[in-house]
Amino acid sequence: MSTHVELRRGAYHDSVSLLQVSRAVARTIGVEAAQVAMATELNVEVLTGMGFEVPAGAGPNDLVVALRAADDHALAAGLAAVDDALAGLRDAGGGGGADTEVPPATLGSAVRRSGAGLALVSVPGAHAVTEAYDALAAGASVMLFSDNVGVEDEVALKDAAAAADLLVMGPDCGTALVGGVALGFANVVTPGAVGLVAASGTGAQQLMSLLDDAGVGVSHCLGVGGRDLSAAVGGRSTRQALRAMAADPATDTVLVVSKPPDAGVLAAVEAEATTLGLDVHWATLGAGRPDLTAAAEAFLAARGADVPTWRATVTDPDAENLARGRSLRGLFCGGTLAQEAVLVAEPVLGPVRTDLDAAGEGHVVLDFGADELTRGRAHPMIDPTLRTERLAAEAADPTCGVLLLDLVLGHGAHPDPAPELADAVRDARATAYADGRALPVVVALVGTAQDPQDRDRCVSLLAGAGASVFASNAAAARHAVALLGGAS
Numbered sequence: 187m188s189t190h191v192e193l194r195r196g197a198y199h200d201s202v203s204l205l206q207v208s209r210a211v212a213r214t215i216g217v218e219a220a221q222v223a224m225a226t227e228l229n230v231e232v233l234t235g236m237g238f239e240v241p242a243g244a245g246p247n248d249l250v251v252a253l254r255a256a257d258d259h260a261l262a263a264g265l266a267a268v269d270d271a272l273a274g275l276r277d278a279g280g281g282g283g284a285d286t287e288v289p290p291a292t293l294g295s296a297v298r299r300s301g302a303g304l305a306l307v308s309v310p311g312a313h314a315v316t317e318a319y320d321a322l323a324a325g326a327s328v329m330l331f332s333d334n335v336g337v338e339d340e341v342a343l344k345d346a347a348a349a350a351d352l353l354v355m356g357p358d359c360g361t362a363l364v365g366g367v368a369l370g371f372a373n374v375v376t377p378g379a380v381g382l383v384a385a386s387g388t389g390a391q392q393l394m395s396l397l398d399d400a401g402v403g404v405s406h407c408l409g410v411g412g413r414d415l416s417a418a419v420g421g422r423s424t425r426q427a428l429r430a431m432a433a434d435p436a437t438d439t440v441l442v443v444s445k446p447p448d449a450g451v452l453a454a455v456e457a458e459a460t461t462l463g464l465d466v467h468w469a470t471l472g473a474g475r476p477d478l479t480a481a482a483e484a485f486l487a488a489r490g491a492d493v494p495t496w497r498a499t500v501t502d503p504d505a506e507n508l509a510r511g512r513s514l515r516g517l518f519c520g521g522t523l524a525q526e527a528v529l530v531a532e533p534v535l536g537p538v539r540t541d542l543d544a545a546g547e548g549h550v551v552l553d554f555g556a557d558e559l560t561r562g563r564a565h566p567m568i569d570p571t572l573r574t575e576r577l578a579a580e581a582a583d584p585t586c587g588v589l590l591l592d593l594v595l596g597h598g599a600h601p602d603p604a605p606e607l608a609d610a611v612r613d614a615r616a617t618a619y620a621d622g623r624a625l626p627v628v629v630a631l632v633g634t635a636q637d638p639q640d641r642d643r644c645v646s647l648l649a650g651a652g653a654s655v656f657a658s659n660a661a662a663a664r665h666a667v668a669l670l671g672g673a674s
Contacts, residue, residue, distance in 0.1 A: 187218075188261040190253045191233075193241045197249040198224065199275055201564045204249075207271040211253070214267045216260025221252045222268060226562025232572075246310075246562060293317050297324035306369060308332055311357070315339045318354065322346055329369055330356030330411070333557050337418045340411065344422035353426045358557075359409035360387035360565070360598075363394075370409075371567055373596035374636035378403015381437040383427040385414045385444035386471075388520025388594055389478055391632050392659055393443050393469060396482040398634045399657065400494050405437045412521065415447035415470070421455040428455075432462040439465045441485055445522050446472040446529075477526055477660035497657040499649045500665070508624040511587035514538070514666055515580045516551035517573050519566040523592045523630060523659045524553040530663035535670065547585040552576070567599045574610050581614035581625060588626050589614060590666040592659065593648070595633030595641055604644035608651040615652050626669050627653040630662035 199207075204222050211220040219236055223229040225244035233240050238252040251268055255261035290296035297305055305321035307314050311334030318328045327347065335357035347354040355362055361384060362369040366377055373391055375398045382404060384390035390407050397404060408430065410423035424442065431440045442459075444452075447470050459466040467488065469481030476484065483493045514531060516538075518524035528538045528551050538549040542556065554566040554573045566573050573591075580586045593607055600606075611627045618625035629648050633641040645655045656662035 188255050188258050189238070190251070190255075190261055190265065191238050191240065192251050193225065193244055194249040194251065196247055197272075198247055199249065199272070201562060202568060203275050205564050205569050207268065207275070210271045211264055211267045214255075214260070214264045216256040217253060217264040217267075218256060219252075219254040220264060220268075221250070222271075223250055224248070224562050225250045228559065229562050292320055294320035294324040297321055297326045302326055304329060304364065306331060307356075311335045314357065315343065318343055319346065322350060322352055322354075325350070325352075327353040328355065329359055329362055329409070330354060331359060331370055332356070333358040333560060337413060337416075340413065341419055341422070344419070344426075348422060348426055353408065353430060354411075354423055355409045355427075356411040358387075358413075359411050361390045361407060362409045363404060363407040365406065368597040371565075371594065371596055371598040372407065373398070373632075373634045374638070375634055376401070376403040376636075377405065379405055379436065379438045381405050381431045381434065381440045382407040383424055383431065383440060383442045384409045385412055385424060385442075385447070386522040387412070388592070388632065389443045389445065389469070389471070389522035389526075391520075391594055391596060392478050392523065393441060393482055395632050395634050395657065396479065396496070397486075398636075399496065400482075400486050400491055402486065402489070402491055405434065406431070412445050415444050415451050415455070417448040417451060419451075421447075421451045424455055425458060428459055428462060428464065428466065432464040439467070439489070441467045441469055441481075443469040443478065443481075444471065445525055446470070471522070471526055471529060473529065477530060478522075479658040479660045496661060497645070497655075498661065499645055499655045501649060501652055501654050508619070509622060510624050510626075511583070511585045512670065513547060513585045513587050514549040514551070514590060514670060515583075515586045515588070516590040516663075516666075517576055517580070518551065518553050518590075518592045519555055519570065519573060520592050520594055520632070521553045521555050523594075523632070524551050526659055527551050527590060527663040527666075530660055531667050534667050546583075551590070567594050567603075570600070570603065570606065574606070577610050577614055578617070581617040582621075584621065584623060586618075586625065588628060588666045588669045590628050590630075590663060591653075592630045592632065592662075593644065595631070595637040595639045595644065597638070599639070602639060604639065604647040608647040608653075611648065611653050612651040626666075627651075628662050628666040628669070629653045629655045630659035631655050631657065632659065 308331040314332035
């Protein structure tokens with residue numbers, strides 16, 4: 187066995203590009219483990235957990251190359267593959283010649299040169315605020331994909347945008363659809379006259395997918411950031427987005443979707459919405475409020491549209507009547523989907539822990555897209571490694587009675603996530619079976635028939651691995667609860 191760890195100072199690449207490098211190197215014959223990543227605190231922790239010793243003094247602007255191979259020959263081949271893949275990233279960035287136009291040096295200058303009305307900012311949170319101000323000053327609205335932005339900065343940015351009659355979508359705005367163009371994580375939907383204003387990324391994707399299944403098209407989806415309807419932010423971007431929708435001739439109805447909002451802020455925004463001459467409906471999660479599927483059904487009924495039977499493929503989780511644990515373990519890539527699962531489960535099962543250190547007996551639902559798990563790493567909808575590792579650990583825990591998962595398709599997400607998740611589900615069930623236990627697995631699969639990952643194939647692969655697969659996240663959560671002996 188040969189191991190190599192080196193630090194390349196100041197060699198910055200974004201996390202998604204490095205994920206592709208790591209996967210390419212891991213395919214080298216004889217390479218058993220490969221991690222090429224920036225030396226963020228989280229990545230150093232992951233590398234240490236993989237058995238690599240990261241050199242002292244490594245920082246988030248330093249590149250770590252860590253390989254484990256069968257022998258020195260395979261290690262040399264792996265290192266050559268690293269250099270080739272990194273060179274490919276540099277080549278993809280383009281090179282300048284004497285006749286090449288000098289690229290703009292700042293985001294603001296790029297906006298001014300192009301005349302763009304919208305700029306997408308996706309840089310580490312510490313730098314995102316500066317870039318967003320630069321774009322606003324140049325006259326463009328901003329989709330702020332970056333997370334780890336402070337709430338004070340969010341408020342100030344949104345106030346600056348409103349003063350210029352612009353919109354800040356975000357921070358941590360993962361999903362948008364503007365004039366039919368998908369930005370970030372977004373599903374392929376039929377065009378139509380329904381607009382979405384979304385203080386939730388995967389919540390918006392759940393609603394877009396359900397509406398698409400019902401034959402209802404979408405004009406725009408304007409994400410506003412998960413904190414927008416909090417008391418601290420006060421719905422600043424939601425108000426701006428509603429005004430924009432009211433001025434859009436292509437939109438006749440709006441559906442507002444949100445993580446649990448502040449009650450006072452929601453009431454104020456609802457009151458303001460009545461003054462816009464716009465037909466507005468609400469899908470705002472919270473105790474005592476409808477889940478997202480129920481909100482979609484109410485919206486369809488209000489429009490006079492048929493409510494379809496939502497897709498569900500249910501497998502027999504316990505054909506041999508084996509023993510089962512008593513606890514729900516939910517492992518989610520979508521934060522809103524995780525919150526919805528908790529809201530469905532707690533009234534029946536009792537308290538559900540959501541802290542990332544939660545382990546041992548008891549009900550647990552985790553969001554692997556949380557800020558603390560995405561510093562220096564790709565979002566789990568792109569790189570599900572941490573979720574997959576936890577899935578294997580839960581399968582070995584005899585107190586785990588049901589695994590509840592999500593899989594979100596669409597632009598921006600992993601190009602083919604189902605085979606890897608199906609293998610993980612199959613392995614988890616085999617681990618439990620070897621211990622004399624049954625382990626039902628329930629998956630909420632959010633996507634449309636037009637998504638590039640081939641939704642129906644994804645369903646087939648997961649069902650073939652023994653999972654029950656639902657189009658509705660709320661229905662998936664209820665099924666998981668029922669399998670633990672709770673009401674369905």
